[in-house]
Amino acid sequence: MVKIDSVRINRLLAAVTLLVLTATVALLVWVEGQYRDEIGTAIQSTRDMFSKANVLRAPTDVRLSFGAIEDLARRAETLRMVRHVYVAKFVAGRSAPVLVHPFYYAAIHPNWLEELDRLRKEPIIQDGEEAGVLFFDLDLRAWRGVQMAIGAAVVLIVLSLLVLISRVFTQQRVLTATSAVLEENQREMIRLERLSLAGLLTANIFHDIRKPITNIKHELADLSDALGGFAGATRSLKNMRDQVNLYFDILRDLNIERFVGADDGDEEYVDVNRVLEQALRLVQYERGSTQISVVLAPSLPLVLAHPYRLVQVFSNVILNAYQALEGHGELRIASRAEDTRVSVEFTDNGPGIPAEHLKDIFSPFYTTKSPDRGTGLGLYISRSIIEQLHGVLAVQSAAGGGTTFTVTLSVSD
Secondary structure (H helix, E strand, O other): OHHHHHHHHHHHHHHHHHHHHHHHHHHHHHHHHHHHHHHHHHHHHHHHHHHHOOHHHOOOOOOOOHHHHHHHHHHHHOOOOEEEEEEEEOOOOOOOOEEEEOOOHHHHOOOHHHHHOOOEEEEEEEOOEEEEEEEEEEOOHHHHHHHHHHHHHHHHHHHHHHHHHHHHHHHHHHHHHHHHHHHHHHHHHHHHHHHHHHHHHHHHHHHHHHHHHHHHHHHHHHHHHHHHOHHHHHHHHHHHHHHHHHHHHHHHHHOHHHHHOOOOOOOEEEOHHHHHHHHHHHOHHHOOOOEEEEEEOOOOOOEEEOHHHHHHHHHHHHHHHHHHHOOOOEEEEEEEEEOOEEEEEEEEOOOOOOHHHHOOOOOOOOOOOOHHHOOOOHHHHHHHHHHHOOOEEEEEEOOOOOEEEEEEEEOOO
16 A cells, blocks of 8 residues: 555656646746847837937938937937947948948957957838848847756756656566565465365364264274175175265265365356355354255356356355354355346345444454354455456345345356
8 A cells, every 4th residue: 555655646746747747847938928028029119219310311411410329329229128239220232241330440440340240230211212221139048047947947858758758667567566466365265264274174074074983983893794695795886886976976066176176277158046055054063953945046147257266265154154153043045146247145134244344354363263164255355256256245134133144146148
């Protein structure tokens, strides 16, 4: 449970991290868009100011209004994204523009056009003609910082996704391997519980199996006494054969060896009534004086299951009833078909199960019996087997009111 919870927490943290990073990128993209719009607005405002003014239309003589051009440039440089504005105008007879602001820059930098060519350039249009060129030295530090943050966040998202995908695949491999181990352990637990159940039954079984062997011994003694009479010897020999046949009938009917070593391989189509009859024979030596009423619905549809796992489940439930009744009382067993399901009910008129115990009876190792009468795994494993078959093992009981176990299985298509 702790391991599963840690996996869920890790996945939740990874999802939250990706969500936060994605939200951060979205916010940074929005901020970057705001900077971009602000830069565009500053450039367009500057172009509009110079296009509407007539300062660049002045003649090339001393009447050129340097003051007006400087005033417009200073106004443009008050915009937050603009550091400096350089203004050049086209003069008739010259192929290259003439730098008019700042007027001293060209004198200091003879190759000013090459130096300013790295800046953002925008034409000044007046009356449909290009009157000059604006060179913008923009303050792009914040904008580029945002772009770098966006790039870094995108890299983090990609790395986070790669780490998450890697962890998911790793956890999937671990879970697959763990599931395989748990499944193997569960199969072994089922086998060991079946072995425990068989061991619990064996003492009484062999007590009764001893009877025909004892009779054989007596018949051998009678045969020795009757050797003088052919008819007597014949009768004794016949009785010996009958007793030996009875011995093997008991073994064959119980099939205890096959029950213990049953192969839990592929499932097969199973007649629930036949499985139920086999389970009854298996635990008959624990019955005592318990009265049994068995009502089996004819022609039940088949279910897909491991036959001896079902025998194990039914045997456990019946044995629990015998032990609760302490060899007396009544056990009623009934099978029936309901739509796409087959169900078997086991109802006893025993002392019932107190409410404080009822919630724990399917828990592993929980038992109110003495150690020599159970391991506390029977009902837990029985429910696990039925759940593996996509069925339900349910119980209804109350102190002093008897107990009913119901096994419900899906019918095979």
